[in-house]
Amino acid sequence: MASQAIPKKVLWVLLFWLAVPLVVVAYLFVGPRLWPPAEPGNIPSPTLARLLNESIEKAISQMNPNWSPGLIPEAAANTRTFLGEVSEVVARCSMGPREPGQKWNKLEYHLTRVDGVRYKPIYTGIRCGRSSLIYRAVFKDGQVAEAYTDGSERQRPVEDVRGIVREFGKSVTWSDRDYHPQRYYPPPPTSPSRADIEKQWE
Secondary structure, eight states: OHHHHHHHHHHHHHHHHHHHHHHHHHHHHHHHHHSOOOOOOSEEOHHHHHHHHHHHHHHHHTOSTTTSTTOOTTHHHHHHHHHTTEEEEEEEESSOTTSSOGGGOEEEEEEEETTSOBOOOEEEEEEOOTTOOOEEEEEETTEEEEEEEOSGGGGSOHHHHHHHTTTHHHHHHHHGGGTOGGGTSOOOOOOOOHHHHHHHTO
16 A cells, blocks of 8 residues: 555655646736736826926926036927827836736836837836826827826825826936937037048058
């Protein structure tokens, strides 16, 4: 009897160690589909729209060579041109609430231009959690015309929400630098021609 029990134990151990990886893989694959990142609600939030515009104006006020050395004087005006090209920005988490590795679950801004082009998600570094504010900011004429949420922001003081969205303006406005650097920086110096190099050695 003892000789028959040993193989059964070994079999169960093997089955266990085979099942664990399968469960983990299934969790990693199915988890994002069963528990995707939360989407914004459809409740208008005029006060949130005002706070987002405040954040944008503060970011634009700092877009000058004195505040940010290396920028061209036209950077602020060019930023407003860019904002006029924005259709909407959605703030949501990068991962669903039950996906593994929650410490890497960060708030992202998903920007769409009026021509339908989507920028790559704008990374904020802000960790997502149950209290994260998920919203959709709809732009018109370079400003946030409407903001939509699930209404949860109304459970907090306005000053707290102002602090939560304070980085919105900087993150959104700076995102265009990767796509149109000429709007914000002087052109790179041209490489000297071969003749110029030869003259340097005369």
